[in-house]
Amino acid sequence: MRLRRSPLLASAALLVGLTGAGCLHGTRYTPRRDGTARLVMQVNKLAVYKDGETIKLEDKPARLLRCSRRAAADTARGAELWASGERLARVSATLAALGVGAPAIIPIAVIAQKRMDLGIAKLVDGINRHNDAASCAAAATTRTVSR
Amino acid sequence: MKAAARSAALLLLAASVSACGAQSQFTRRNARASEIVWRVNGALQATKGGRVVAEGRSFSGLDEAVSCVPMARERASAAHSSYVGGQIATWSGFTVMIGGAGAGVGMMFADREKLLWPGAAVAIGSAVLGGIVAIVGANLIAKSRPAALDAVNMYNDHYAATRACRGFGEKRPLGPRVGKASLRMRSSLVERRAR
Incomplete structure (x- = not known):
């Protein structure tokens, strides 16, 4: 019995290990602290990096980009869309687990993916607006001079 | 019949919603010509000087766009090769799963007395392996x-500090170029004025 169980346990452990390893991807390089906002990744989630601080999209990174009102607004909207997409994805996964048919699940899953993609687009817009804004460049220069 | 039509309509709606991917609304105006800027057009795109240099999920072309910074080129190549390798492995895995399941079930039905357990083993084994x-x-x-x-x-x-990147798509700064000769002239003028 023990002999039969061990390969099963080993393959299950291998599967769990591989899946776990798949969830732990992130960027390795730490960008410079030059006042620009950068797109990075932490534990498989997109995030914003600025001056040594990293905030994931789901953790509302708008405060990092507050030197530009529109950049902060775009990022906040991105975080909202991402969160709602994730909620919908969880709903579709629950429905699938309950055995609800594909015609009901597929539209929810597609809308969830669409919302998450829009969230990423808004995040990228927020970062680009921030890096283009004169107010943010001025704030970065002031910070560098005061250091 | 009605149910089939409804599911087909739902699938069509889902396909049409997914077809129009998310897009960036804002384009940077103050980016330096050699700077790489991200944008979204269905998927993440890397742009340089307004031109798309790497597109899609495979990031093909990114290694060339960052080639003047060796460590960046290495990471860009790793991005592309891990995507390509991942695609091959994923599809191979699914093929093994489906093929193995088909073969196993086929064996089971071919000879229920002799091949029932070997067929089940083939199906389960290929599902796990795949x-x-x-x-x-x-x-x-x-x-x-x-x-x-x-x-x-x-x-x-x-890129700004890497010699290999000089002239790598960078626009010349506005105004006269300040070279060594002009600097020498300026310093001699200052000296003359001081006298």
Whole structure:
């Protein structure tokens, strides 16, 4: 019995290990602290990096980009869309687990993916607006001079 | 009949919603000509001087765009190769799963007395093996995006200070060029004025 169980346990452990390893991807390089906002990744989630601080999209990174009102607004909207997409994805996964048919699940899953993609687009817009804004460049220069 | 029509309509709606991918609304105006800027057009795109240099999920072309910064080029190549390897592994895994299941079930039905258990073993074994290969593939695909982000951040941080990047699509600064000769002239003028 023990002999039969061990390969099963080993393959299950291998599967769990591989899946776990798949969830732990992130960027390795730490960008410079030059006042620009950068797109990075932490534990498989997109995030914003600025001056040594990293905030994931789901953790509302708008405060990092507050030197530009529109950049902060775009990022906040991105975080909202991402969160709602994730909620919908969880709903579709629950429905699938309950055995609800594909015609009901597929539209929810597609809308969830669409919302998450829009969230990423808004995040990228927020970062680009921030890096283009004169107010943010001025704030970065002031910070560098005061250091 | 009605149910089939309803599901077809739902699938059509889902397909049409997914067809129009998310897009960036804002384009940077003050980016330096050699800087790589991200935008979204269905998927993440890397742009340089307004031109798309790497597109889609495979980030093909990114290694060339960042080639003047060696460490960035290395990460960009890693991004592309891990995506390609991941795709191959994922599809191979699914093929093994489906093929093995088909072969196993076929064996079971061919001779229920002799091949029932060997058929089940083939089906289960190929499902496990194919599943593992597919997970490895998904893992490799997931690795490609952070590698591409690293490559772009490395490039944007280092291209200005890297000699190999000079003239790598950079626009000349506005105004007269200040070379060694003009600096020498300026300093001699200052000296003359001081006298």
